[in-house]
Amino acid sequence: xxxxxxxxxxxxxxxxxxxxLILFLNYLAFPGFFEIRLQDGRLFGxxxxxxxxxxxxxxxxxxxxxxxxSRGVDLSxxxxxxxxxxxxxxxxxxxxxxxxxxxxxxxxxLLCGLWNGILVAYFDLQxxxxxxxxxVAGRGIAQLITEGSIVTFNEPGLIFFxxxxxxxxxxxxxxxxxxxFVAITVVRRTALGLLIESIGINRSASSYAGLNSKLLLxxxxxxxxxxxxxxxxxxxxxxxxxxxxxxxxxxxxDAILAVVIGGxxxxxxxxxxxxxxxxxxxIQAMNTGILLSGFPPEYNLILKALVIIVILLAQSFSSLGGxxxxxxxxxxxxxxx
Amino acid sequence: MSTRLLPFYATLLICALAYxxxxxxxxxxxxxxxxxxxxxxxxxxxxxxVGMTFxxxxxxxxxxxxxxxxxxxxxxxxxxxHYGVHPLIAFAIxxxxxxxxxxxxxxxxxxxxxxxxxxxxxxxxxxxxxCFVMTTDSIPIDHQFYTALQGLFYRLxxxxxxxxxxxxxxxxxxxxxxxxxxxxxxxYIYAVGGNRTSAELMGVPVARTTIGIYAMSGFLSxxxxxxxxxxxSAGYSLAAVGVxxDTIAAVVIGGxxxxxxxxYVAGTFIGVIIxxxxxxxxxxxxxxxxxxxxxxxxxxxxxxxxMQRILVFLSSKRTTAIGGG
Numbered sequence: 057x058x059x060x061x062x063x064x065x066x067x068x069x070x071x072x073x074x075x076x077l078i079l080f081l082n083y084l085a086f087p088g089f090f091e092i093r094l095q096d097g098r099l100f101g102x103x104x105x106x107x108x109x110x111x112x113x114x115x116x117x118x119x120x121x122x123x124x125x126s127r128g129v130d131l132s133x134x135x136x137x138x139x140x141x142x143x144x145x146x147x148x149x150x151x152x153x154x155x156x157x158x159x160x161x162x163x164x165x166l167l168c169g170l171w172n173g174i175l176v177a178y179f180d181l182q183x184x185x186x187x188x189x190x191x192v193a194g195r196g197i198a199q200l201i202t203e204g205s206i207v208t209f210n211e212p213g214l215i216f217f218x219x220x221x222x223x224x225x226x227x228x229x230x231x232x233x234x235x236x237f238v239a240i241t242v243v244r245r246t247a248l249g250l251l252i253e254s255i256g257i258n259r260s261a262s263s264y265a266g267l268n269s270k271l272l273l274x275x276x277x278x279x280x281x282x283x284x285x286x287x288x289x290x291x292x293x294x295x296x297x298x299x300x301x302x303x304x305x306x307x308x309x310d311a312i313l314a315v316v317i318g319g320x321x322x323x324x325x326x327x328x329x330x331x332x333x334x335x336x337x338x339i340q341a342m343n344t345g346i347l348l349s350g351f352p353p354e355y356n357l358i359l360k361a362l363v364i365i366v367i368l369l370a371q372s373f374s375s376l377g378g379x380x381x382x383x384x385x386x387x388x389x390x391x392x393x
Numbered sequence: 394m395s396t397r398l399l400p401f402y403a404t405l406l407i408c409a410l411a412y413x414x415x416x417x418x419x420x421x422x423x424x425x426x427x428x429x430x431x432x433x434x435x436x437x438x439x440x441x442x443v444g445m446t447f448x449x450x451x452x453x454x455x456x457x458x459x460x461x462x463x464x465x466x467x468x469x470x471x472x473x474x475h476y477g478v479h480p481l482i483a484f485a486i487x488x489x490x491x492x493x494x495x496x497x498x499x500x501x502x503x504x505x506x507x508x509x510x511x512x513x514x515x516x517x518x519x520x521x522x523x524c525f526v527m528t529t530d531s532i533p534i535d536h537q538f539y540t541a542l543q544g545l546f547y548r549l550x551x552x553x554x555x556x557x558x559x560x561x562x563x564x565x566x567x568x569x570x571x572x573x574x575x576x577x578x579x580x581y582i583y584a585v586g587g588n589r590t591s592a593e594l595m596g597v598p599v600a601r602t603t604i605g606i607y608a609m610s611g612f613l614s615x616x617x618x619x620x621x622x623x624x625x626s627a628g629y630s631l632a633a634v635g636v637x638x639d640t641i642a643a644v645v646i647g648g649x650x651x652x653x654x655x656x657y658v659a660g661t662f663i664g665v666i667i668x669x670x671x672x673x674x675x676x677x678x679x680x681x682x683x684x685x686x687x688x689x690x691x692x693x694x695x696x697x698x699x700m701q702r703i704l705v706f707l708s709s710k711r712t713t714a715i716g717g718g
Contacts, residue, residue: 129510179698179699179702180702181698181702182651182652184454184510184651185645185651185698186698188638188641188694189691189694189695189698190691191638192638192642192687192690192691192694193687193688193690193691193692193694193695194691195684195687196684196685196686196687196688196691197688199682199684199687200684200685200688203682204682204684300684309514309517309518312511312514313514316511322507322508322511323508352525352529354522354525354526354529354630355522355525355526356522357518357519357521357522357525358518358519358522358523358526359522360515360518360522361515361516361517361518361519361522362519364511364514364515364518365501365515368501368505368507368511368512368515369505
């Protein structure tokens, strides 16, 4: 906990450097990459596009960070996105006003998260297992809501959340930025962040210290479900329809990857929401770069896999303590264990 | 002993009840034809699920299964159709690649001490990405050897067919059961899953076992890919999306504890058959849509996991009562 700001910058250096490198490569592949222009009162350009397309994953990563920090994982976010999108689209078609639709969709996300939280906190299930249930059943529920078809809608109020803009900035970016701000403020200006970290490091010790860890886990998983529902609404509004099969497919993996790139350990404990958002932006910058440089988008998956492997190698290297002179310390750590 | 077997008996009971309920509504479901199809249609799922059972028994998880199946299918199609390689040689190539692939995942999991799910997640991306790089088209496989294998079946009474791939699944299950309970490797797997540290202290070669488990899962996924390509006569890079979830569901419904150390390969077979029965029921009904499969499987998953929790809770209460007294 010494030299805080400097340590924070050094910690963020690999991520910032890799983002800079990816952006530079994008610039090489597509010279107009950094151009931003104002057209019809809205900002356009590849950079804006990266943020705009990355917004759903940023939102997911915010919720996922808190879950992973509590030593859990939420595999169901993709399915929850499909459910909330399906509900939003179906209710819009049925003629409900937009505020009701949004509230219902977000409420469903909260409920889904609450379900996961109950399984993790009260049934003591492993988080992977607990959220697997909803991951399997969620898409079925989404298809039940849309009755198996792709529901399309034309309600301008709802579409605004996906493609509209305010003060020149696309709505998804604004929503993601707002959520990011609120989440960081709540987590870091109160003791909440500390409590989440303590659960992640040692849940039973936290409970013995008087922390209501069950309630906190419920809140964490509900928040993650809420974030997933929000991302689901944005994606449904963006494509003006709900596709129960493909909405949010594999996005849980992107969200986890974003958190891991951001440097939050999968074993819980110290976390940074801002860094996870940075991780999400890095992923999207890679996606956009591959599209711009004319490679088939399929290369994306291989690139992502390589990124995961490199990060795992780097993390395990640093956690094993840079081999050479820390070997002694590593031994003493092993002895303590 | 009896509490350990209880989930397995429960699965067996549910399977029997489900089948009885189906037969009650659609008497035609009680036939060798349906039973034969049940085996054929779920052959690839079952074979992959055997590998998943061992992985989960060891306390790990393998998310790469579906992608590896698709990868194998595409690789076979490219080798056989585009390069004119004989299927048997193509099978050998595919199986060796997937086995090495699984072994390297196991090595990363063991030596870098990272959670299995993130490593196999990378494996999932990698395998799926390799499919796309080879081709994004669906390539048909048209080879005499394939036709011969597909035409290989034992005719059951009543027009049912016990096909080659159905038999292969049963052979894999029998081999899996024998391996789990009558081989050194099998007891190593249970030991590692029960408690890794104690296993290590008892002299179980944990590194070799972990790598072996994932190599076997890779091999069986490859075999499942071969079966899938025999079943569909094509290779397609978007095939078998989400099969890893079906296999995990089959393993859990089959009574294997996701924390590792407890479970039976035979239970997984029942788990696969239950999923098959649900699908068959939906086909027979005709008005229900296929998404009900997912919901019912989700509900089953939940009930089995909840039941396991209660059993674990009860048995731990009993042991503390004994130990504390």
